[in-house]
Amino acid sequence: AQKITQTQPGMFVQEKEAVTLDCTYDTSDPSYGLFWYKQPSSGEMIFLIYQGSYDQQNATEGRYSLNFQKARKSANLVISASQLGDSAMYFCAMREPQNNNNDMRFGAGTRLTVKP
């Protein structure tokens, strides 16, 4: 069963506006980590932001913030002030304690296109 769900295959946003990319997850473990990655057309996977399941505050990294709603099991990525260079695939991922925290699974991804 898919543990990470990204329901938006593609999203468009106007340059300089904010955009939210959705991610829901499924786990029975109380301890887990959530990650977002960016994959430009070059193929490299770039780590953006991390949220721990016990973190009290939403994670922020520059223009990236994570809207973490634990009860809903959602971890949406918010990109503020979009730039043309933000056009890429975005993947949500979860790490669970099994295999000593070495197991990380990814969602299907959302393709974001920033319009000038």
Next chain:
Amino acid sequence: ETGVTQTPRHLVMGMTNKKSLKCEQHLGHNAMYWYKQSAKKPLELMFVYSLEERVENNSVPSRFSPECPNSSHLFLHLHTLQPEDSALYLCASSLSGSQNSPLHFGNGTRLTVT
């Protein structure tokens, strides 16, 4: 410089060939991963090595054979592949046992099986 280097970047091989993908990391990590990325499919976790021992093998066909001689190097040996094995193969590394340690990825090897 990503810290994780994969070679070759591109590989075309016939179904009867034997080839190997190489991954090297200079980040001091002790866990290494192989992922397969096919078109329109989520990243598939293939193998995980932690402290040079294999800890994950997600029912990957035996025509894929991983090798981790030390914590800095990871190989994926390929033999008698099928056309459906054509994909982007991504190597990653992280700190073993650390929940908040992100994976650091290489640029991948684009494999085409003819």
